[in-house]
Each structure stands twice: as structure tokens, then as C-alpha cells.
Amino acid sequence: MKTSIASATKRFRPGLAPTLVVLVLLPLMVGLGFWQLSRGHEKQLLVDSYAERRAAEPVSSERLNDMADPAFRRVHLRGxxxxxxxxxxxxRMRDGKAGVELLQPFHDQASGLWLLLNRGWLPWPDRRTPPAFTTPEQSVNLDAWVYVAPGETFQLHADPMSAQWPRLLTALHPAALWAELGRSGFAYELRAEAGPGTYETNWPVVAMGPEKHLGYAVQWFAMSLALLALYLYLGWHNAKEKHHGSGHESTQHV
Structure with missing residues (x-):
């Protein structure tokens, strides 16, 4: 048994440095592959939940604060x-075009709630000119759905209170707006469906779909296999070179 192990060791000599690299990188890359699979599964559950709730009839706005899990629930609004x-x-990109999403406070008459309503996407091709939009003055009837981000979003802080409106930001929690305006409002953003006063409302469910996570997982596993194959090849190649070198030296010595 010891002889066979010693013989296998002689046939496999990868070297110390490659071995340390593989011991560090291989578990990391495999772990990242499984993490991407897990994220893809989470996103798939989110997409399935979204599809189910989007197929349901909209509920009244009075029920919003009573919902334990309001994510993606459709709501009928008037205000x-x-x-x-x-x-x-x-x-905010759409079909390769640069733009912005317009969010405004909305006062719902039935519930008395202040809501942060996303009216949709507008193109912004020329940044030297502010995006143009209008706001309905009369009451409107709208259907919207509650958007709950799947994870914490990096965001820049809002400008000081003296800054002019509308604000140009990269992200915003509704609570930050309600605190500045001194209002008690709903804790989540609502995204409007097509209706009066809306712009482009073809909303993606998540920024990155489950299929992309699967693709990234495949890439990590492929890189893991490539690293392992390179390590094995290097070990056998080095052992072969050492064996040939030893044989050559023995011949010269004789």
C-alpha cells in the first residue's frame, strides 16, 4: 500500500505554489457557483409570486396597512x-435608451394614505435639458402594485431640504421622503399600471432574472473544472519532466 502511494506521489508533482492557489481558489469558486444557484432559486420564487399576485384582482387601498406581506399586491387607487x-x-435604461422614473406623492381619498407612486419611465436623451412631464390636476383612478426590493439598494442621500424639486436621485426609500415632508405615508413604493397620468409602465420584476444567475453559476463551475484540470495536468507534467530528467542524469552517471 505504501509503495503504491509513493509511486502515485512520484507520478504527481504539482508543486507547493500551485497547490496553495488551488486550495484557496477552488472552494471559493465552487461556493460562488452554489451561491448563484441559490440566488437564482430565490429570484424564481419571486417571479412566481409576482405572476400569481399580478393575476389577482386589485384590493382596496384601505387594506394596505393590514397586509403582513404586501409585496406585488395590486391595489386600486383614487386620489x-x-x-x-x-x-x-x-x-434607468429601457431598450438601450437612457431615462428616468418619475415618483410623486399620491393622496388616496378612500384610505387617506399618502403613497409614493411611480408613474413610469421617461426617456432622457439630452441631459442638458430636464426631463419633461406633466401632472394631472384632477383626481384620477389608477391600479398599481406594491414594489418591495429583493435586497437593500445602495442609494445616495437626498439633497438638503432647500434643494429644488423635482430631485434627481439614484434611489430613494419612501420613509426618507415622508420624513422630509413631515407626512405619515406608506412604507413601500407603488408602481402604476397603464392609466391616466402614467408613462411607460412595462416594469421588470427583478433587475436580474433567475436565468442570469444560472448562467453565472455555470461559469463558476466551469472555471472550477478548468482550474482543477490545469492543476492535474501541471502535476503530471512536472512529475514526467522530473522523471525524464532523473533518467537522463542516471544515464550520464553510468
Whole structure:
């Protein structure tokens, strides 16, 4: 047994440095592959939940605060937009075009709730000119759904209170807006469906779909196999070179 192990060791000599590299990188890459699979599964559950809830009839706005899990629930609204205060979410791409999403406070008449309503996407091809939009002055009837981000979003802090409206930001929690305006509002953003006062409302469920996570997982596993194959090849190649070198030296010595 010891002889066979010693013989196998002689046939496999990868070297110390490659061995240390593989011991560090291989578990890391395999772990990242399984992490991507897990994220893909989470996103698939999110997409399935979204599809199920989007197929349901919209509920009344009075039920919003009583829902333990309001994510992606459809809601029927009737009320007015606050035209004085709005936020433009920057760096929103649609079909390769740069644009913004327009968010404005909305006062729902049935529930008395203040809601942060996303009216949709607007193109912004020329950044030297502010995005153009109008706000309905009369009450409107709208259907919307509650958007709950799947994870914490990096965001820049809002400008000081003296800054002009509308604000140009990269992200915003509704609580930050309600705190600045001194209002008690709903804790999540609502995304409007097509209706009066809306712009482009073809919303993606998640920024990165489950199929992309699967693709990344395949890439990590492929790189893991490539690293392992390179390590094995290097070990056998080095052992072969050492064996040939030893044989050559023995011949010269004789």
C-alpha cells in the first residue's frame, strides 16, 4: 500500500505554489457557483409570486396597512398627485435608451394614505435639458402594485431640504421622503399600471432574472473544472519532466 502511494506521489508533482492557489481558489469558486444557484432559486420564487399576485384582482387601498406581506399586491387607487414634490430616479435604461422614473406623492381619498407612486419611465436623451412631464390636476383612478426590493439598494442621500424639486436621485426609500415632508405615508413604493397620468409602465420584476444567475453559476463551475484540470495536468507534467530528467542524469552517471 505504501509503495503504491509513493509511486502515485512520484507520478504527481504539482508543486507547493500551485497547490496553495488551488486550495484557496477552488472552494471559493465552487461556493460562488452554489451561491448563484441559490440566488437564482430565490429570484424564481419571486417571479412566481409576482405572476400569481399580478393575476389577482386589485384590493382596496384601505387594506394596505393590514397586509403582513404586501409585496406585488395590486391595489386600486383614487386620489390626487402632489405636483410640487417629485423624484426622478436616474440611470434607468429601457431598450438601450437612457431615462428616468418619475415618483410623486399620491393622496388616496378612500384610505387617506399618502403613497409614493411611480408613474413610469421617461426617456432622457439630452441631459442638458430636464426631463419633461406633466401632472394631472384632477383626481384620477389608477391600479398599481406594491414594489418591495429583493435586497437593500445602495442609494445616495437626498439633497438638503432647500434643494429644488423635482430631485434627481439614484434611489430613494419612501420613509426618507415622508420624513422630509413631515407626512405619515406608506412604507413601500407603488408602481402604476397603464392609466391616466402614467408613462411607460412595462416594469421588470427583478433587475436580474433567475436565468442570469444560472448562467453565472455555470461559469463558476466551469472555471472550477478548468482550474482543477490545469492543476492535474501541471502535476503530471512536472512529475514526467522530473522523471525524464532523473533518467537522463542516471544515464550520464553510468
Amino acid at each position: 390626487q398627485f402632489d405636483a410640487k414634490h417629485g423624484v426622478l430616479l436616474d440611470n
